[in-house]
Each structure stands twice: as structure tokens, then as C-alpha cells.
Amino acid sequence: MILTLLALLPLAGALVAWAAGARNPGSARVVALAVSLAQLALTATVAVAMTGASHAALTGGLTGMPDSFWLLRLDGLALPLVALTSLLGVVAVLASWRVGDRPGAHFALLLTLQAAVTLVFMADHLVLFYAAWEAVLIPMFFLIGGWGHSGRRHAAMKFFIYTFAGSALMLVGLMIVAFSTGELRISALSAGMLDPGIRTLVFWLLVAGFAVKVPVFPLHTWLPDAHVEAPTAGSIMLAGVLLKMGGYGLLRLALPLSPEAARVAAPIFAVLGIIGIVYGAVLALAQTDLKRLVAYSSVAHMGFVVLAISVGTPLALQAAVLVMIAHGLISALLFLVVGQLYDRTHTRSLARLGGLMATLPLWSTIFIFASLAGLGLPGLAGFPGELLTMLEGFTAWGWWMAFVALGVVVAGAYGLRAIRHVAQGPALPEWARLHDLDAIDLAAALPLVVGIVAVGVWPSFVGGVAAPVMRALAATLGRG
Amino acid sequence: METFLPFAPAAFGVAGAVLAMLFDAWDHRLAAVIAAISLLVVGAGVASWSIVATGLAGTSVRSGGVVSLAPAVCLALGALALAGCAGSLSVDRTGSRVTALATLAASASALAAAASDIGVLFLAIEALALCGYGLVALGGTDRAREAAMKWFVQGSVATVVFVLGTAALIGRTGGSLNYDAIAGVAAGSLDGPMAVGFVLVLAAIAFKLGAFPFHSWMPDAYETAPPAASAVLASAGKVGPLAAAVWLALAVTGSAGERVVRVVAVLAVCSIVFGNLAALRQRSLARLLAYSGIAQVGYALVGVPLGTRSTSVLIFAVLYGLTAAGSFVLVEALHRTDPGWDGGIKGLAGLSRRQPALALSLAAIMFSLTGIPLTAGFWGKFLVFAGASVGGYLWLAIAGVLGSVVSFGYYGAVIRSAYIDEPEQESAPARAGGAASAMTVGIAVAIVVAGVAPLFFGLAPILRAVVR
Numbered sequence: 013m014i015l016t017l018l019a020l021l022p023l024a025g026a027l028v029a030w031a032a033g034a035r036n037p038g039s040a041r042v043v044a045l046a047v048s049l050a051q052l053a054l055t056a057t058v059a060v061a062m063t064g065a066s067h068a069a070l071t072g073g074l075t076g077m078p079d080s081f082w083l084l085r086l087d088g089l090a091l092p093l094v095a096l097t098s099l100l101g102v103v104a105v106l107a108s109w110r111v112g113d114r115p116g117a118h119f120a121l122l123l124t125l126q127a128a129v130t131l132v133f134m135a136d137h138l139v140l141f142y143a144a145w146e147a148v149l150i151p152m153f154f155l156i157g158g159w160g161h162s163g164r165r166h167a168a169m170k171f172f173i174y175t176f177a178g179s180a181l182m183l184v185g186l187m188i189v190a191f192s193t194g195e196l197r198i199s200a201l202s203a204g205m206l207d208p209g210i211r212t213l214v215f216w217l218l219v220a221g222f223a224v225k226v227p228v229f230p231l232h233t234w235l236p237d238a239h240v241e242a243p244t245a246g247s248i249m250l251a252g253v254l255l256k257m258g259g260y261g262l263l264r265l266a267l268p269l270s271p272e273a274a275r276v277a278a279p280i281f282a283v284l285g286i287i288g289i290v291y292g293a294v295l296a297l298a299q300t301d302l303k304r305l306v307a308y309s310s311v312a313h314m315g316f317v318v319l320a321i322s323v324g325t326p327l328a329l330q331a332a333v334l335v336m337i338a339h340g341l342i343s344a345l346l347f348l349v350v351g352q353l354y355d356r357t358h359t360r361s362l363a364r365l366g367g368l369m370a371t372l373p374l375w376s377t378i379f380i381f382a383s384l385a386g387l388g389l390p391g392l393a394g395f396p397g398e399l400l401t402m403l404e405g406f407t408a409w410g411w412w413m414a415f416v417a418l419g420v421v422v423a424g425a426y427g428l429r430a431i432r433h434v435a436q437g438p439a440l441p442e443w444a445r446l447h448d449l450d451a452i453d454l455a456a457a458l459p460l461v462v463g464i465v466a467v468g469v470w471p472s473f474v475g476g477v478a479a480p481v482m483r484a485l486a487a488t489l490g491r492g
Numbered sequence: 493m494e495t496f497l498p499f500a501p502a503a504f505g506v507a508g509a510v511l512a513m514l515f516d517a518w519d520h521r522l523a524a525v526i527a528a529i530s531l532l533v534v535g536a537g538v539a540s541w542s543i544v545a546t547g548l549a550g551t552s553v554r555s556g557g558v559v560s561l562a563p564a565v566c567l568a569l570g571a572l573a574l575a576g577c578a579g580s581l582s583v584d585r586t587g588s589r590v591t592a593l594a595t596l597a598a599s600a601s602a603l604a605a606a607a608s609d610i611g612v613l614f615l616a617i618e619a620l621a622l623c624g625y626g627l628v629a630l631g632g633t634d635r636a637r638e639a640a641m642k643w644f645v646q647g648s649v650a651t652v653v654f655v656l657g658t659a660a661l662i663g664r665t666g667g668s669l670n671y672d673a674i675a676g677v678a679a680g681s682l683d684g685p686m687a688v689g690f691v692l693v694l695a696a697i698a699f700k701l702g703a704f705p706f707h708s709w710m711p712d713a714y715e716t717a718p719p720a721a722s723a724v725l726a727s728a729g730k731v732g733p734l735a736a737a738v739w740l741a742l743a744v745t746g747s748a749g750e751r752v753v754r755v756v757a758v759l760a761v762c763s764i765v766f767g768n769l770a771a772l773r774q775r776s777l778a779r780l781l782a783y784s785g786i787a788q789v790g791y792a793l794v795g796v797p798l799g800t801r802s803t804s805v806l807i808f809a810v811l812y813g814l815t816a817a818g819s820f821v822l823v824e825a826l827h828r829t830d831p832g833w834d835g836g837i838k839g840l841a842g843l844s845r846r847q848p849a850l851a852l853s854l855a856a857i858m859f860s861l862t863g864i865p866l867t868a869g870f871w872g873k874f875l876v877f878a879g880a881s882v883g884g885y886l887w888l889a890i891a892g893v894l895g896s897v898v899s900f901g902y903y904g905a906v907i908r909s910a911y912i913d914e915p916e917q918e919s920a921p922a923r924a925g926g927a928a929s930a931m932t933v934g935i936a937v938a939i940v941v942a943g944v945a946p947l948f949f950g951l952a953p954i955l956r957a958v959v960r
Contacts, residue, residue, distance in 0.1 A: 079950030139874075143865035143947055150864065153904075157912040165912055173900055180893035184886070187878040213886075 014058055015072030015084040018094070019131045021051050022101065026123035033116015041109055044119035048101040051126070055098040059091060068480060069199070071136065081143075085136035085199050088481040089263060092333060092474050093133045093256055096340045099459055100252040101126040104245040106456035107348050110355070111159065111243075118159055122245055125151040129253050133260060136198050138190045142183055145221075145261075148254060149175060152246065159243040167241035174234035175224055182221025182261075185214045189269060203269055203488065215273035218266040225258030228281075228318050229288040232311045239307035244351025247303070251310050251343035256336045259317045263329065263485065267321070271489045274324070281322035282409050288315025289419035297426040302353070302360040305430060306346045309386055312419060313339040313394070319416065320401040324491040328404035329482035330475040334397030337474050338385075338467055341393050345382040345460040349375065352453055353434075356446045362430070367439035374449045376435040378457050385464050387427035388420060393464040396471035497542065498555035498606055501563045504535030505570070505599025509592045516588030524588040525574060525581045528595040532571035539564030539602070552609035552670070558803060562605035562735035565810045569728040569817050570598025576821030576931030577720035579828060584718070586630050593630070594724040597623035601732025610658055610669040610693065613736055617654070617700055620729060621647050627721035628713045639712035646709050647699070654696035660689025675743040687752050690744060694756060697740070700733045703793060704763040707786045714782035714820075715835075719827065722778065723820035726785055727813040734792050734809040741796045753797040757888055763790030764895035771902045776835045777826075780902055781819050784861065787895055788812055791873060794880050794888045801879035808872035811942065815860045815869050818935035822854055825928035837906055842915035850929055851910045853936030858903040860939045863896045868942035871951065 025047030033040030062070055069087035074080035086094065104122050111118050128151065131144035149172055157168035190196050193205040206214060224231045235255075239247050267274045292312030299305040313335065320332035352375060353368075354360055369376040385392040388399075398420070406413045449457070467474055486492040496503075508531030515524035542560035555563070574581065574591060581587040597620055604616035625647065629640035658669065664686045665673045678686065699706035714722045741753050767787030774780035792812065795805035826833055826840070829847055833839045844851040860869035873896065881889040925932075 074948060077950070079952030080948055081946065081950050082948045139951075140947055143870070146865045146870075150859065150866070153907075154911065157908060165908065168912065169901070169904055169908060172904055173897060176900055177894070177897045180897050181890070183874075184877065184881050184889050184893055187874070187881045187889070188886075191878050191882040 013072060014054070014061075015070060015086055015134055016082070018051070018054055018058060019084065019127060019134060021054065022047060022123040022127035022130065025051075026120040026127065029123060030116050030120035033114070033119065037112075037115045040116040040119045041105065041111075044105045044123060045102070047123060048098070048105045048126070052098045052102055055095050058086065059095060062086065062091060063477065071199075073136070081137045081140045081196075083136040083140065083197060084134045086134055088478045089260070089333065090133045091477055092337050093253070093260055094130055096256070096337055097126060097129050097133065097253045099463065100248055100340065100344050103344055103348065103456050103460060104248045106452055107248055107351060108243065108245040109452045109456075113159060118155070118245075121151040121155050121158075122249070125155070125249055129249070129257065132257050138186050138196050138198060141198065141265075142179075142186055145179055145182075145257065146176070148257070152242075152250065152254070155246040156238060156242045160241040160246070161243075163237065163241045167237040170234055171238040178224030178231070179221040181217050185217030185221070186265075188214055188217070198264065201269060203271055206269060208272075211270035212273040212276075215266055215270035215277065218261065218269070219277070222258045222261035222266055225261070226255060226314050226318060227258065227311065228284050229291055229311065229315070230284075232288070232292075235311060236304055236307045239310065239347070240301065240303045244347060244354075247347040247351070248344045251307070251347055252340040255310065255314055256340060259314070259321070259332060259336050262321055263332065263482075267324075268485060268488050274489060278322045278324060281318050282405070282412065285315045285317075285319030285322055286412060286415045286419070288312065288318060289416055290422070293419045293422035293426060297422055297429065299426075300362050302362055302365070302430065302434065303347070303350050304360075305362075305426060306343065306350055309346075309423070309426065310339070310343050312423060313343070313386075313398075315419070316398050316401045319405055320397075323401075323404045323408040324486060324489045325404055325408070326479070326483045326486040326492060327400060328408075329486055330478055331397050331400035331404060333478040333482065334467070334471055334475050335401060338393035338397050338464075341460050341463045341467065342382060342385045345378070345457060345464065346386060348456055348460065349379045349382055352449065353379075357443060362433040365434045365440075365443070366437040367435075368443060368446075369435045370439035371443050371446050372448050374454070378449070378461065380431050380435055381461060381464075383427045383431050385468075387424045391465075391468045393467035393471075395468060497538075498553040499603075501535040501539035501542075501555075501560075501567055502599045502603040502606070504531045504538065505567055505595055505602060507531050508535070509595040509599065512588055512592040512595060516592065521584075521587045521591075522578075522582040524591050525578050528591045529571045529574050529578075532567045532574070532595060532598060535599070535602070536564050536567035536571065539567060552612045553603065553606045554608045555606060558806065559606060559739075561806055562731050562809065563602035565813055566598050566602035566605060566728040566732050569731065569813050570595060570724050572814075572931065572935065573720060573723035573727060573817045573821060576817070576928050576935075577718075577723060577824045579926045579928055580718070580824065581720055586632065586718075590627060590630050590718050590720050593623045593627050594721055597627065597724055598728040601728050604732040605735035607736060608671045608739065610661065610671070610674070610740075613740075614654055614658060617697065617733060617736070618651060620732065621651075621700060624713070624725055624729065627725065628717040630721065631716045631718055633716060635712070636716035639709070639716045643709035643713050646706075650696045650699035650706065653692050653699070657689045657692025657694075657696060660685045660692065664689070671739060671743040678744040690752050691755055693740065694737065697733050697737050698756075698759055698793075701730060701737070701789045701793075702786055703759045703789045704766040704786055707763070707766070710785060711779045711782040714785070715776060715778040719820055719824035723817050723824070726781070726820055727817035730785070730789065730792075730816065731809045731813045734789075735806055737793070737796050738802050738805045741802055742799070756793050756796045757885060760790045760793035760796070760888060761891045763787060763793065764891055768895050768898040771899070774902065775837055777837055777840070777906065778820075778823055778835060780837065780906070781816075781823070784899060784902065785816065787899060788816070788861070790895065791876060791892050794885070794892050795876040797885065798879045798883045801883050804875035804879045808876045811860075811868040811872035814935065814942070815857055815867075815939060818853070818857045818932060818939065819861065821928055821935065822850070822857060822932045825850055825925040825932045828928050829923050829925040831923075837909050838913075840906065840909040841913035843910040847925070847929075849933050850925065853932045854910050855907050856936040856939050857932075858907050860943065862900045862903045866940065866943045868939040870943055871946060875951075
């Protein structure tokens, strides 16, 4: 019951926010904030219930109805991602606090998006999973198209069609699984139920959907456009949680259902992951638009997830979850501060910015903090997962990790370059009259800052929650 | 009574058409529409009752169980489409004639779906086509008359093909045209003449459906016909022949006939590719819907070669029919709310601010046509493609889903126009759309409810019947 509430509360909130916004535009944001805070509290309750009683998983939904698709399950892999979604839900609402254009619809779409993503992570039924997966596209399409920047018209379509192309193939894979095994419950599925002859086919069909979402190089081309053109709240949700759906899908469905195919694919994943890390970093270094820089850094960080999955050991898989959570927090903070800057300066061009430490000290501090977290500073969230990935990767793939190290060096370079171009240097007269962050801006950033430090100093908290599931998965893969 | 029952749904529809013509004689246009809708609803009710009633059957026309599904839906969609366009039907000079012909078309389509004899099927399909020619010609413009003529000439060829195919079949079954008789002969041995006859009949039905390469009449016809006519022809007019194709294909599968039915797979994939690519280039909403209809027929035909799983096509046809009816009623509503609209997709810019409810319905209808979850269209495609992917036609399923991806290129462009694009000039103040707007919103709500409800209640009854 509580899981159903978790999935449907934001949706109900969306309707209320929409109705409220139609009567009084100012009230929509209050409703949205209240709902997202309630959702966060509910998530915390569920998390406590799960970890406190050391349940392996919570199940819910219409379990009493034999034919219902509405089956939900929350285990150690899903919980961190649901918690991330709930946290970013609050941040996204605060980030779009000053939206003046049709606020009712805007907040309704944000909450709908949150409901759909939460449902993706909790669905325990193949059809429900797919329905939630595609449902995510609808609010995101309207968010980019309705509230995005100048290129939104093109970006909204590109985002939809690219990810739909991947997930359509995934649908074929899911249908083969569903109708050849006769089992539609995800938690009841295992590789043994699939005919060995079709496992490889199923694997690659599923990977087509998940790899586009992650995104795995070379399927990442939709990402920069969508991230850059989306409104701030949209970018936060896109980079923060939507990309994690890809990693989640690989860990939840593709690997467990066809471990042999996953083993064969491991070197390919490793190479693509490493290319993603280096390529994303190099392109981020070359960007002149701050938001585009952050977008390409997402390609690099998600490359670590792909690399970790290719290794497949229990620790590497935990690292994959850890990197996903860390990247969710860090990229959300980066997009948040870039959005806050754009609201003030109406430019994101590195060439035009500079010396903001003098005029926007608070903003600059958080920006520097986020950039340092992004380049993997020890003690912050990005470090433990990526280090663990490299260590585990070294045992599996040896000196190929030298390329990853190169990527990390380049990450340092683009992070520091961004800091130097934006925050440091002489104060420019053009930016002398900017207002620094106010209470709402700080309230949006603070949870992320706390989260980044918390995951940085206590990574085993996240890793520990996911550990049992990941150990079981590694055993399935034959790497336990 | 029992022998009459299979004919009853279509008979009520025909009675509605006759009444509409009578009222037309006294110039009572509104009464004509109301009478037609009422009797269509009664017919649909009788057919729906037959679905749950057990043990019904007939010799040349069947009823009972899943067989009655398509007839019920044909008549219901006819009623829905007429109700949506009642505004213009009760005002236009030719309104009653459109009403009568559209009612006849829906009834003929229902009869085609219930037929279990190629002779009856032939008559029903020809009646449907004749109504179609007349309906398009009632568009009143030179372009409409030209489109009707073009369709008529091409349709005559299809008629001859149907007759040839029937002649080939009749020679092998010893005079009987009953599906069971054909199935009996096909189970024994499916020889050359029989196979040729069968392919010819299927090709003729594919023409009536507008599958590639028999599609070229459709865009002109749907664009120039009165919206009510397009709404009936594109929804009810497709469901009947699709159901007929399913029953015919079932008659010869399970034997060497499967090879013959494979012809349909080729038609399906060609229709998907051609319809989608051609629709991408369209600027008029009605033409776009017509070209995309070619692709939709392609998706439906994906399910026809699947043997016992082919009944999934019926579910697809029902859900597609609902959405297609909605899409053409939407066109009517758009014309009524903005008389200056030229029918182009660009002209929809700013619709989300002018007509929020209509824009939201448009989005639901377009998502449903694309086959996105949470809409009715998803379940139709899901069942058909699932059947294909486990029934030995994986390539067809992949062609189908990729076609759906491409289709968002134009369906999405319609949504983008309504929601994202800024209008070039200030448009006239919004006008109430009356029945058309209300019906569009109603259909959109039905589409979303049908899309969401299975998530909670499952598809088990349907799945058990369809994916055995």
C-alpha cells in the first residue's frame, strides 16, 4: 500500500497543482513543494522501514488481484534511486520557484515526471515497467518544449524520438521475455526460464533501450541538446534521475536475464565505457557554453557506470550504484547553479563570464564546490564510486585503466577551467550589479550539498543498501 | 429468430440509414442524424449482447463471442463519428445524405466482419466501397469529385480481382464459399489455383483497407470527403475488413496455407515503411492522418499471419478505430472552433492557449496513434507485436516498433505545433466547438482510460483469448 502511495502521490499532487495553478498561478508552487516534501518524507519512512527491519525488499501493489499489472517492489537497488528521485523532486520544485509562464502546468509536469520515474524503479511487472518507462517521456517532452531555451522545438522532438527508438527495441525484448516464459513478474524472472538460444537476442534488444538512456557512447548524441535546451528543473531531473533509468535497467533486467551474453558483451561495454569517459571529458573541455560543458561531463561520469557494469564483481556493481547516486546529486547541483547563473546573467558563455567570486560570493562558493565534486575530489560524492570502479576495473581489464586515469585528469582540467573562467579573475563591470543567492536558491542547493558530502564521507551507506542485491547479481554473472 | 440474430446488428444500421433518407425527404436533418445514431447504437447493443451470449452461430453470417466484437465496434464507431460531426450534418445541405451513406457504410463494414462466407463478404465489402465513393463525392468540391472518381476506378479493379479470386476458390470447394468449406479443402491440400485465389481475395481486401501498394486513393479521399465521412470510413470502415482478413486467414492457417498468408507479412512491412515515410512529408492534418492510416493498416496486418494469435488484430482494430474516429472528429472540431483554419498543421500553433481542452485531446489522440503507453493505442500495438515477436515474425515486430518511432516524427510534430509553436498572427477569438469538441474530449478521455485501466486490472481476459 505504501509503495502504491509512493508512486501515486506525486501524480495526485500534479492534478492538485494543475487545478490550483488554473485558479491562482502563485499557489501551484506551494502545492508542488508540499507534495514533493511529503514524498520525501514518505520515502524516508519507507527507507527506515526497509533498513530498520532488515527486509530484503518491500512488495506492494494489487498483489491480491491475480491478473493485475500493478505490482511494485522496492529492494536495495531501487531504494537509493527512489530516494534520489524524491530528493531531486524537491530540488526541482525549488529550482523552478520563479517560473512565471503557466506555473500550474509546469509544476504538474514536474510532479508527473517524478511519479513516472519512481514507478520505473519500483515496477515489478514487465508491462508496468515499460509503461512507466515511456510515460517518463511525455512530461519531459512538454517540459523541454514548453519551458526550454531557444532550441527547444528541435530538442524536444530529438529527445523523444531518440529515446523512443531505443525503448521500442527494448519493448520487443520485454515481449519475448514475457511471452516465452509466461512470467511477467520481474522479481520472479531468472535466466534459466529463458531458452538459451534467445538470451543473446533478448540481451541486445534490452540493451538497445538502456544504452540510449544511460547514454553509452556512441548513443549519447541526444543528451547535449536535451540537457542544454531543457529548463533548469528539467535538466536536473534529466541528468539526475532519467539517465539512471538506463543503469537501473541494465542491472535489473539485461544482466540477470542473460548472464552469458553479458559476459560476452563485457569487453564491448568496457571499451565503450572508457571511450565515454575520455570522450565526454575531452568534449567538456572544449565547450564554451557552461551548460553544455556540464552536459558532456554527464557522458563521462555515466561512462563509469558502464565500465563498472562491465566488470561485474560485487564491488564493481556497488560502485555502479554509487556512481549513479553521486552523479545524480552532483549533476543536479551543477545544473541548478548554472540555471541560477543564467537567470541572473542571461548568458552561459564562458568567454563572457568571469570574476563572479567578487559579485556573487555565495553562488561562486557553491559552484566551486559542485565543480570540485564533479572532478572527483576525495571526501565528496564523486570520488569513492569512481575510485572503486577503477580499482575493480584494474583487476578485470588491467592497464586499460590508464585511459580512465587520463579521463579523470581531463575531468580535473575542465572542472578547474570552468572555475577559472567563471568564478576567478578580475571582476567584470558587466556583472557588478547581480543579486547573490536568496533563501529559496540556497534551500534548493543545500540538500544536494549535504548529500554530496554525506555520500563522500560515508559511501558504504549507499553501497551497503545495494550490496545484497549486487552480490546476488554478481553470482548470477559468475563473478561472485 | 436465431437465424436472424447474426444479421440483426447490420439490419438495425441499415434501418437507421433508411430512416435518415426518409427524414431527408422532409428536410429534417437533425432528426435524420438522431435516427441514424439511435439505430446504430441499438445495432451495436445487439452485437455487444451477442459477444457475451453463448452458442450463437450462423451459416453465412456468424455471431457470438469474439466474432461479434468487430460488428459491435463498427456500429458504435459509426454512431460516435456521426455524433461528433452532428453539428455540421444537421446544418449542411447534404448533411442527411452523408448521414445515410455513412450509416450504411458502418453497417456494411459490420456485416463484412460477421461474414463467414466469401459471397457475403464480397457483397458487404462492395457495399462499403460504394458508400465510400458516394461519401467522398458529397464533399462537393471538384477535388472531392475527382478523388471519388479515382477511388471508384481503382476500386473497380479491386472488385474484379476479388471476383477472380472467388472464382478460383469456388472451383476447388465444389460450389461452396463458406469459410469452413474453404478451411476443409485447404487442410487437405492447398494447391496452385486455391493459393492464387486466396492471394487475390486477400489483395482485394488489402485494397479496401488501403495497404501499400493499394493505397493511392486514400489521402485524396480522406482529405476531400466531409469530416463525418472520413471519420466513419477511417474507423468503422477499417475495422470490418480487418476482421474479415483475420477470419479468412484463420480459415487457411494451420496447413500449407501459412505460406500464402505470408504474403500479408510483406504487405504489412511495405505499408509500414511507405505510410510512415509519406506521412512525414504532409502539411495538411487530414492528409497526414490518411497516410499514417496506411502505416496503421500495416501494423494491423502484422498480426494477420499469426494463426490463432491473429485475433490480437481485432483488439488492435478496435482501439485504432476509436483513435481514428477521434482524430477525424478532432479535425471537424478544429474547423468549427476556427473557421479560418486551412487544415494545415502549422495552423495549429497556439492551440494549447486558445483551446486547452481540445489541445490536450489532440495530444492524447496523437500519443495513442503513436502507441505510447497510458493510451489505448499502446495496448493494440503491444498485443499485435507481442504475438509477432513470439510467433516467428520477430522481424515484423521490429519493423512495427521502428515504424512507430518514425511515426512520432509527424504525430509529435502535430503536438509540437499545438503546444510549442507560437502562432504567426493573432487568431480570431475562440468559438465553441459544440458537439465536435465535446465528442473529441470524450473520445480522448476514453483513450486514456482504456490506456491506464489495464495497468491496474490487467489484460488477462484479452490475453487468454488472444495469445494462446
